[in-house]
Amino acid sequence: MIHTRTVKGQVAVLSSNPDLNPLHTRLLRMVNGFTPTEWLLKLLSSSQNVPDNVVHDLEREGLIARVE
Numbered sequence: 001m002i003h004t005r006t007v008k009g010q011v012a013v014l015s016s017n018p019d020l021n022p023l024h025t026r027l028l029r030m031v032n033g034f035t036p037t038e039w040l041l042k043l044l045s046s047s048q049n050v051p052d053n054v055v056h057d058l059e060r061e062g063l064i065a066r067v068e
Helices: 007-015 022-030 037-045 054-060
Strands: 003-005 064-066
Touching: 003 007, 003 054, 007 022, 022 037, 022 054, 037 054, 054 064
Parallel strands: none
Antiparallel strands: 003 064
16 A cells, blocks of 8 residues: 655645654655555664554544555
8 A cells, every 4th residue: 555645744744743743753754655655664663663553643634645
């Protein structure tokens, strides 16, 4: 599955949204609409423990969307 940033997500990245924790912010910055989300999570998990819900949190907040 591939995700892309929404307009709201792009604004959050550019404004350093204080409502996002560092892990969510880091993943949001990595999402580019081309790289499979699983690969991004593997990159993140090599440096820290990544909870399963981080992608769902960003989707629920409208910051990322699945690429069809």
